[in-house]
Amino acid sequence: MRFTSRTSSDGVTEQFFTLDEIPGVLWTPHDARGIRPLILLGHGGGQHKMAPGTVSHARRYAAEGFAVVAIDAPNHGDRPKSEEFGRIAAEMRTGIAAGENPGAQVAGMHRYLAGRAVADWQAVLTAVQCLDQVGAGPVGYAGTSLGCGLGVPLIATEPRIRAAVLGLLGAHGLTEDAARITVPVRFLVQWDDQMVSRDQSLALFDALASAEKTLHANPGRHGDVPSFEVDSSLRFFTRHLS
Amino acid sequence: MRFTSRTSSDGVTEQFFTLDEIPGVLWTPHDARGIRPLILLGHGGGQHKMAPGTVSHARRYAAEGFAVVAIDAPNHGDRPKSEEFGRIAAEMRTGIAAGENPGAQVAGMHRYLAGRAVADWQAVLTAVQCLDQVGAGPVGYAGTSLGCGLGVPLIATEPRIRAAVLGLLGAHGLTEDAARITVPVRFLVQWDDQMVSRDQSLALFDALASAEKTLHANPGRHGDVPSFEVDSSLRFFTRHLS
Numbered sequence: 001m002r003f004t005s006r007t008s009s010d011g012v013t014e015q016f017f018t019l020d021e022i023p024g025v026l027w028t029p030h031d032a033r034g035i036r037p038l039i040l041l042g043h044g045g046g047q048h049k050m051a052p053g054t055v056s057h058a059r060r061y062a063a064e065g066f067a068v069v070a071i072d073a074p075n076h077g078d079r080p081k082s083e084e085f086g087r088i089a090a091e092m093r094t095g096i097a098a099g100e101n102p103g104a105q106v107a108g109m110h111r112y113l114a115g116r117a118v119a120d121w122q123a124v125l126t127a128v129q130c131l132d133q134v135g136a137g138p139v140g141y142a143g144t145s146l147g148c149g150l151g152v153p154l155i156a157t158e159p160r161i162r163a164a165v166l167g168l169l170g171a172h173g174l175t176e177d178a179a180r181i182t183v184p185v186r187f188l189v190q191w192d193d194q195m196v197s198r199d200q201s202l203a204l205f206d207a208l209a210s211a212e213k214t215l216h217a218n219p220g221r222h223g224d225v226p227s228f229e230v231d232s233s234l235r236f237f238t239r240h241l242s
Numbered sequence: 243m244r245f246t247s248r249t250s251s252d253g254v255t256e257q258f259f260t261l262d263e264i265p266g267v268l269w270t271p272h273d274a275r276g277i278r279p280l281i282l283l284g285h286g287g288g289q290h291k292m293a294p295g296t297v298s299h300a301r302r303y304a305a306e307g308f309a310v311v312a313i314d315a316p317n318h319g320d321r322p323k324s325e326e327f328g329r330i331a332a333e334m335r336t337g338i339a340a341g342e343n344p345g346a347q348v349a350g351m352h353r354y355l356a357g358r359a360v361a362d363w364q365a366v367l368t369a370v371q372c373l374d375q376v377g378a379g380p381v382g383y384a385g386t387s388l389g390c391g392l393g394v395p396l397i398a399t400e401p402r403i404r405a406a407v408l409g410l411l412g413a414h415g416l417t418e419d420a421a422r423i424t425v426p427v428r429f430l431v432q433w434d435d436q437m438v439s440r441d442q443s444l445a446l447f448d449a450l451a452s453a454e455k456t457l458h459a460n461p462g463r464h465g466d467v468p469s470f471e472v473d474s475s476l477r478f479f480t481r482h483l484s
Contacts, residue, residue: 191448191457205459206433212468215433215459217447226454228481232474239470 001127012062019127022120023078024071025049027062028133035135037241038128040121040161041070042143042151044168045106048077057142060230066237067134071124073150074116088112103200107172110149117150122158138241142233144168144188145195145222148204156180163240165233167215168193168222170200171207178207185210186236188225189217196222243369254304261369264362265320266313267291269304270375277377279483280370282363282403283312284385284393286410287348290319299384302472308479309376313366315392316358330354345442349414352391359392364400380483384475386410386430387437387464394446398422405482407475409457410435410464412442413449420449427452428478430467431459438464 005016008030015026028036039061043054049070058068072078075085088109095105129136142165143151149169155161156177164181167188171178185208189201205215218226247258250272257268270278281303285296291312300310314320317327330351337347371378384407385393391411397403398419406423409430413420427450431443447457460468 189457211461213461214468215431215457217457217459219453219455226456235477 001130010059010063012059014059019124021079022071022124023049024069024124025058026128026131026134027058027068029062029065032067032133034133035137036065036067036133037138037140037237038067038069038125038134039237039241040125040139040141040143041068042121042141042147043070043073043076044144045109045146046076047146048072050077057230057233061234061237064234064238066241067128069124069128071120073146074113074120085112101172102195103170103172103197106169106195107149107174110146111173113146114150114153118154118157121150121154125158125160138162140164140237140241141166142237144225149174152181152204153177155183163237165236167201168196168225169204170196171203172200174204175207178204179209182209182211184212184236184240185214186233187213187215188229189215190222190224191217191219193222243372252301252305254301256301261366263321264313264366265291266311266366267300268370268373268376269300269310271304271307274309274375276375277379278307278309278375279380279382279479280309280311280367280376281479281483282367282381282383282385283310284363284383284389285312285315285318286386287351287388288318289388290314292319299472299475303476303479306476306480308483309370311366311370313362315388316355316362327354343414344437345412345414345439348411348437349391349416352388353415355388356392356395360396360399363392363396367400367402380404382406382479382483384408384479386467390446391416394423395419397425405479407478409443409447410438410467411446412438413445414442416446417449420446421451424451424453426454426478426482427456428475429455429457430471431457432464432466433459433461435464 001019003015003017011030017024043051049072061068075081092105092109096102139160140163141161145168148166152174163184165186187205243261245257245259253272285293291314303310317323334347334351338344381402382405383403387410390408394416405426407428429447
């Protein structure tokens with residue numbers, strides 16, 4: 001794990017790193033020492049580790065004492081795009097434009113990315129927990145849309161993750177992994193989501209095996225999650241990871 | 243308004259009262275003085291103003307500085323039961339036992355109670371806001387099940403109510419009133435509710451005209467709302483009424 005820059009502002013330290021070919025960012029409280037709960041942040045489709053929504057969540061969590069890490073998903077951000085990714089993305093766009101089920105099209109893309117993404121997150125988690133200012137404390141995962149599509153298979157296979165905020169995605173291709181998730185989940189739904197059907201959202205929530213899971217639905221489109229849900233997710237992680 | 247008893251414990255003062263023939267309870271912080279936000283608490287069907295769930299919510303809110311008032315719904319608690327109520331309740335039970343739609347049967351009962359219940363709440367609200375330790379501050383309403391069935395017509399007609407926690411009820415007979423509600427709403431759904439169908443719950447949430455409305459769905463049956471939703475509703479009211 002190689003750190004390439006470090007800046008601090010508003011009580012939060014932001015460090016860019018690479019682990020093998022994975023580019024990432026670590027946020028910690030300024031002058032953090034010792035073990036603390038860690039949140040893995042998965043960004044949305046076509047976005048990257050420094051997307052505004054990801055950064056604002058990260059800084060909010062870090063200001064409350066959490067360590068937070070985001071990485072570029074495969075073929076996103078600073079990572080090279082493979083020819084196969086380009087072909088699958090083009091097929092996805094063509095299929096959606098032709099009126100095919102967007103949920104099924106997006107699920108195909110997520111499936112292509114997930115195998116690599118899960119291995120990346122597991123390597124990053126291991127490396128970050130070796131840092132003095134993080135340590136092997138409790139771990140949460142937060143990611144919606146693509147971040148949910150890659151998060152569900154990750155959480156299904158990674159026992160270190162003990163709570164998750166997911167959502168903005170339907171059940172296509174995810175029900176088997178969802179049925180292996182038993183940790184507490186907060187699941188976000190946008191009631192007027194133009195990209196994810198309401199029925200498919202509810203079906204993914206339904207498929208989770210967690211005894212504690214709460215669906216939060218708000219009016220508005222895919223990108224319109226109200227800001228008070230950030231505070232709500234912070235309290236959720238505080239309750240389960242502190 | 244006539245107060246009949248007053249006790250204090252754990253920092254909360256509990257006062258029983260009657261207003262005309264309406265029996266009620268007022269909870270305020272111990273030694274409260276001056277204006278404060280007020281929450282009206284509507285109890286569930288077959289319950290009353292001192293049902294355990296109502297009292298625990300009331301004391302939690304009052305401990306955080308709110309004034310809270312609960313009254314017995316018509317034909318509930320310490321109020322006389324009319325012959326007509328007995329007949330409608332018997333018809334409702336017979337209909338449900340015969341396999342008729344429980345949502346439609348329950349809606350008929352709520353419609354019978356609502357006219358009187360709305361007038362009761364408006365009178366109690368006016369009287370309570372004249373008290374020195376309450377005053378004419380912002381008002382919220384919290385009620386699920388029967389408390390939602392009577393709350394929806396109340397909030398639709400009562401402009402002093404500025405935020406509401408509702409839920410555990412379907413849309414039968416309530417869509418027109420729900421479409422007149424524009425204040426922020428928190429709406430609770432039990433995902434495995436044996437008394438309210440999921441579709442009907444979602445339809446009532448859908449019918450609310452509020453720009454800010456959030457549905458919280460949790461696993462479990464009608465009475466199994468998890469305790470963390472009390473804290474969540476407290477933050478909701480703090481955000482909108484403070």
